[in-house]
Amino acid sequence: MIENTTLTRPQDIRVDLQLIAQMVEPGSRVLDVGCADGTLLSHLVETKQVDGRGIELSQAGVNACVRKGLSVVQGDADADLSDYPDKGFDYAILSQTLQATHRPKLVMEQLLRVGKKAVVSFPNFAYWRCRTYLAFKGRMPMTSSLDYAWYETPNIHFCTLRDFTVLCEELNIRIQQSIIVGNDGKVLSYPFTSRRANFFAAQCVFMLESQENIRFPHHTSYCW
Amino acid sequence: MPLDCGAMMSDITVAYNTYGTLNEDRSNAILVCHALTGDQFAASRQPLTGKDGWWNIMIGPGKVLDTNRYFIVCSNVLGGCMGTTGPKDINPETGKPYGLEFPIITIGDMVRTQALLQDYLEIPTWFSVIGGSMGGMQVLQWASAYPERCFSAIPIATAAKHSAQNIAFHEVGRQAVMADPDWLGGKYLEQDKNPRAGLAVARMAAHVTYLSESALHRKFGRNLQDRDSLTYGFDADFQVESYLRYQGINFVDRFDANSYLYITRAMDYFDLARDHGGSLPLAFKDTKTRFCVVSFSSDWLFPTTESKDIVRALIAAAANVSFVEIETDKGHDAFLLDTPEMLQTIGGFLKSTAISRGLST
Numbered sequence: 110m111i112e113n114t115t116l117t118r119p120q121d122i123r124v125d126l127q128l129i130a131q132m133v134e135p136g137s138r139v140l141d142v143g144c145a146d147g148t149l150l151s152h153l154v155e156t157k158q159v160d161g162r163g164i165e166l167s168q169a170g171v172n173a174c175v176r177k178g179l180s181v182v183q184g185d186a187d188a189d190l191s192d193y194p195d196k197g198f199d200y201a202i203l204s205q206t207l208q209a210t211h212r213p214k215l216v217m218e219q220l221l222r223v224g225k226k227a228v229v230s231f232p233n234f235a236y237w238r239c240r241t242y243l244a245f246k247g248r249m250p251m252t253s254s255l256d257y258a259w260y261e262t263p264n265i266h267f268c269t270l271r272d273f274t275v276l277c278e279e280l281n282i283r284i285q286q287s288i289i290v291g292n293d294g295k296v297l298s299y300p301f302t303s304r305r306a307n308f309f310a311a312q313c314v315f316m317l318e319s320q321e322n323i324r325f326p327h328h329t330s331y332c333w
Numbered sequence: 334m335p336l337d338c339g340a341m342m343s344d345i346t347v348a349y350n351t352y353g354t355l356n357e358d359r360s361n362a363i364l365v366c367h368a369l370t371g372d373q374f375a376a377s378r379q380p381l382t383g384k385d386g387w388w389n390i391m392i393g394p395g396k397v398l399d400t401n402r403y404f405i406v407c408s409n410v411l412g413g414c415m416g417t418t419g420p421k422d423i424n425p426e427t428g429k430p431y432g433l434e435f436p437i438i439t440i441g442d443m444v445r446t447q448a449l450l451q452d453y454l455e456i457p458t459w460f461s462v463i464g465g466s467m468g469g470m471q472v473l474q475w476a477s478a479y480p481e482r483c484f485s486a487i488p489i490a491t492a493a494k495h496s497a498q499n500i501a502f503h504e505v506g507r508q509a510v511m512a513d514p515d516w517l518g519g520k521y522l523e524q525d526k527n528p529r530a531g532l533a534v535a536r537m538a539a540h541v542t543y544l545s546e547s548a549l550h551r552k553f554g555r556n557l558q559d560r561d562s563l564t565y566g567f568d569a570d571f572q573v574e575s576y577l578r579y580q581g582i583n584f585v586d587r588f589d590a591n592s593y594l595y596i597t598r599a600m601d602y603f604d605l606a607r608d609h610g611g612s613l614p615l616a617f618k619d620t621k622t623r624f625c626v627v628s629f630s631s632d633w634l635f636p637t638t639e640s641k642d643i644v645r646a647l648i649a650a651a652a653n654v655s656f657v658e659i660e661t662d663k664g665h666d667a668f669l670l671d672t673p674e675m676l677q678t679i680g681g682f683l684k685s686t687a688i689s690r691g692l693s694t
Contacts, residue, residue: 178685182656192645
């Protein structure tokens with residue numbers, strides 16, 4: 110097991126959530142998909158006065174959220190996002206959950222249907238320590254933040270930073286903002302399209318917008 | 334008061350109990366809505382059975398519905414038989430018990446009656462309206478019909494409509510009552526009779542639906558009742574038979590058969606979406622009420638899918654809603670039993686809601 114991956118210690122997890130929180134406008138409507146015990150959501154309610162809602166799979170998580178006064182529904186990203194109306198939220202947040210969904214592509218589409226914008230954070234499987242783990246040990250990488258053996262991990266759909274940006278292109282999603290986080294939770298300045306980013310990023314946080322939100326002149330204008 | 338069926342009803346008596354003290358702002362009142370065979374004795378001794386209140390587990394000092402903090406109101410529903418006007422009462426027009434001349438009542442009528450009680454008690458807004466099963470139907474009706482009069486709503490193990498299967502079970506129960514020769518077309522009280530056997534069978538059949546297969550197996554299995562071997566007869570050989578017979582016989586002593594017909598019918602007619610042009614989200618349009626919806630994994634009478642329909646509609650209405658499905662093998666009855674996760678969820682919800690309501694902690 111690798112000892113050193115980022116976002117392993119509590120303060121580093123807070124770094125991830127703080128990065129997301131920085132992207133959210135005060136007073137907005139936020140849906141946190143996979144909100145766990147509501148740490149991010151209550152942080153957003155307190156510091157950004159958002160109108161926050163959550164979806165969480167575990168009963169213990171929902172109970173913790175309800176105790177904090179948060180409105181959280183027991184459910185999962187794969188099945189239950191379809192219940193939410195179009196563009197009902199300013200932001201749909203998916204923090205460290207994409208790799209655990211059954212149909213990540215569908216979840217991405219749903220996120221950008223229910224949210225005017227989506228904020229997605231995930232671990233980069235092309236991070237150099239993962240690569241060297243696989244290359245030299247010849248076994249599926251295990252890190253202290255993702256310390257499951259391959260046969261019992263809930264993280265069934267790992268992707269790399271590059272995989273993610275390709276999916277965004279395919280889904281006509283515009284990456285409005287990106288934060289690349291390297292070792293020790295440090296923010297790196299490489300552009301997300303660079304090979305270096307894909308090599309040194311342990312974590313990525315993206316703010317996404319559907320291209321359809323940007324209105325082009327109607328097609329009929331080309332008729333004549 | 335006009336009823337949904339078109340009839341008018343005047344001189345309605347409402348029997349209710351209260352626990353705790355109403356604060357100066359009159360802002361700490363919680364309405365507890367009882368289920369089909371419940372009554373207003375939610376946390377006090379039932380006079381006919383001598384048993385503790387049906388929701389003692391929830392209501393009391395330091396409990397989830399903390400009588401040191403909240404003013405708890407629980408009233409017998411319209412059509413009931415524990416003091417609120419119902420079919421066993423005297424019809425002023427005939428001087429005889431109503432029997433089947435009692436008008437058909439609905440969940441809406443029950444809630445309208447409770448709203449009159451709320452006016453009478455001079456409580457502008459319930460801090461919360463809470464109930465399980467048919468009590469949960471009343472909670473949903475409250476939130477839909479009087480959103481400004483309930484700050485929060487806790488529907489437990491319930492549905493926004495009564496399912497075909499549930500209507501079917503109710504019909505079995507009603508037919509059992511009506512098939513009893515002592516029912517006498519509903520006029521049994523006039524001749525000092527009681528369709529005891531029919532009502533007991535109705536209760537036995539219904540009671541099975543309140544449990545789960547695994548709970549029945551855990552409690553009774555195939556264990557024999559006070560005997561070592563089968564008797565090769567129709568005596569209650571099995572513990573489960575003996576238990577059901579006991580449930581049936583005891584029920585008859587405290588419940589009126591016609592009330593059972595009327596209240597089951599009210600549940601059958603409940604369909605909140607139909608009342609809003611087929612759209613359940615419209616029933617909760619622009620609601621400011623905070624919701625906490627609770628279901629139980631082994632409840633097959635009001636399964637989680639029914640609660641999820643409610644949650645889905647509330648989400649579509651952009652309501653403040655929390656939802657949890659509690660893992661338990663206790664079946665529908667779980668809301669009446671010591672189910673720690675339910676107590677935690679509702680306790681947490683009420684505490685945080687009290688803060689936003691400005692109730693001192």
